[in-house]
Amino acid sequence: MARKEKYAVIGAGCGGQAIAGYLASIGFDVTLYNRSSIRIKPIQRRGYIDLTGELKGRGKLSYAGTDIAKALADRDIIMVVVTANAHKALARKMAPYLRDGQIIVLNPGRTCGALEVEYILRKSGCKADVIVAEANTLIYAVRVIKPGVAAIKGVKKKVAISALHAADTARVVAKLRAAYPQFIPAASFLETSFGNIGAIFHPAITLLNMDRIRAKTPFDFYTDGVTRKVAHFIEQVDNEVQDVANALGTKRLSVTAWLRSRYGLKLSDIYTMIRSNRTYQGIKAPTTLNNRYLWEDIPTGLVSIASFANAVGVRTKAIDTLIEQGCSVLNRDFWEEGRTYKKLGLSRKTLIPDLRNMIGPNRAAA
Numbered sequence: 001m002a003r004k005e006k007y008a009v010i011g012a013g014c015g016g017q018a019i020a021g022y023l024a025s026i027g028f029d030v031t032l033y034n035r036s037s038i039r040i041k042p043i044q045r046r047g048y049i050d051l052t053g054e055l056k057g058r059g060k061l062s063y064a065g066t067d068i069a070k071a072l073a074d075r076d077i078i079m080v081v082v083t084a085n086a087h088k089a090l091a092r093k094m095a096p097y098l099r100d101g102q103i104i105v106l107n108p109g110r111t112c113g114a115l116e117v118e119y120i121l122r123k124s125g126c127k128a129d130v131i132v133a134e135a136n137t138l139i140y141a142v143r144v145i146k147p148g149v150a151a152i153k154g155v156k157k158k159v160a161i162s163a164l165h166a167a168d169t170a171r172v173v174a175k176l177r178a179a180y181p182q183f184i185p186a187a188s189f190l191e192t193s194f195g196n197i198g199a200i201f202h203p204a205i206t207l208l209n210m211d212r213i214r215a216k217t218p219f220d221f222y223t224d225g226v227t228r229k230v231a232h233f234i235e236q237v238d239n240e241v242q243d244v245a246n247a248l249g250t251k252r253l254s255v256t257a258w259l260r261s262r263y264g265l266k267l268s269d270i271y272t273m274i275r276s277n278r279t280y281q282g283i284k285a286p287t288t289l290n291n292r293y294l295w296e297d298i299p300t301g302l303v304s305i306a307s308f309a310n311a312v313g314v315r316t317k318a319i320d321t322l323i324e325q326g327c328s329v330l331n332r333d334f335w336e337e338g339r340t341y342k343k344l345g346l347s348r349k350t351l352i353p354d355l356r357n358m359i360g361p362n363r364a365a366a
Contacts, residue, residue: 021049024059042147109134154279199301303338
């Protein structure tokens with residue numbers, strides 16, 4: 001019998017606890033790392049994670065703690081489940097402890113997460129021959145009831161995944177298949193990056209409901225928060241992302257096609273599909289505007305998309321409006337903070353050939 005892959009899960013938030021608990025519950029050797037000790041200590045004391053809801057089970061961990069060297073040692077697959085604005089710092093932290101043959105999967109990468117992580121690894125002096133891949137969304141809709149108990153509200157039927165270098169994607173999918181047959185290969189990391197559904201949904205719904213959030217009026221984020229006006233704005237953002245993807249020569253699923261593919265919904269308009277999605281029902285809106293739907297999804301999603309749009313001459317009026325509003329309400333310069341093509345080691349002059357080289361068939365040339 002083939003040896004089971006050993007997993008490290010990086011990040012003990014909702015997604016990290018769900019992934020670690022699930023993997024351990026089906027028999028994989030799993031370590032769980034978290035930067036701060038406050039979140040991980042209760043899990044250390046338990047030694048396991050319980051799953052409730054759509055998935056049920058108990059996963060015993062082989063290690064849980066704040067020692068990243070110990071968490072990464074002897075691991076085959078590293079599932080990174082942190083907010084995307086932590087990817088850069090995490091890459092620097094992992095760099096000294098990575099070894100040849102390991103696979104890093106960002107769950108999700110948001111926009112160009114895999115590109116950023118590999119770029120930072122190399123800048124940090126990492127010589128290990130690792131594969132960096134990104135999923136375009138988190139496989140679970142999940143909330144943590146208490147530390148070590150994750151309530152799975154839904155499991156996506158399909159999640160697109162791509163290695164930074166497209167030649168490696170088939171290997172990544174094959175390695176993950178025993179645990180996650182839902183992962184399907186994308187043509188390239190451009191497809192997963194511009195299929196960043198969180199960047200399309202989260203800032204629009206949050207900012208167009210900002211008065212309710214400021215007033216701390218409870219409401220369901222997707223079902224109550226997506227009025228026809230909000231759905232129309234989401235459609236505008238979706239169309240602009242499609243224009244950028246077209247200019248870069250990559251395919252992506254529209255919002256409606258994504259909802260049908262990932263949740264098995266009947267194809268309809270955005271308003272009807274979001275509000276009828278059973279998995280979204282009961283997910284509460286944030287109680288403050290200072291939340292990850294803005295400080296994560298704007299700089300590592302919308303700013304990235306707008307940056308590439310600028311490089312290829314595509315206008316993004318709706319996206320730019322959301323970025324400006326986010327900067328205003330949080331008093332932050334997301335244009336400056338954001339993940340731009342220049343910060344990823346690319347230049348406007350060579351952008352298209354450099355991207356083509358990365359997603360081409362020959363990894364050695366990349």
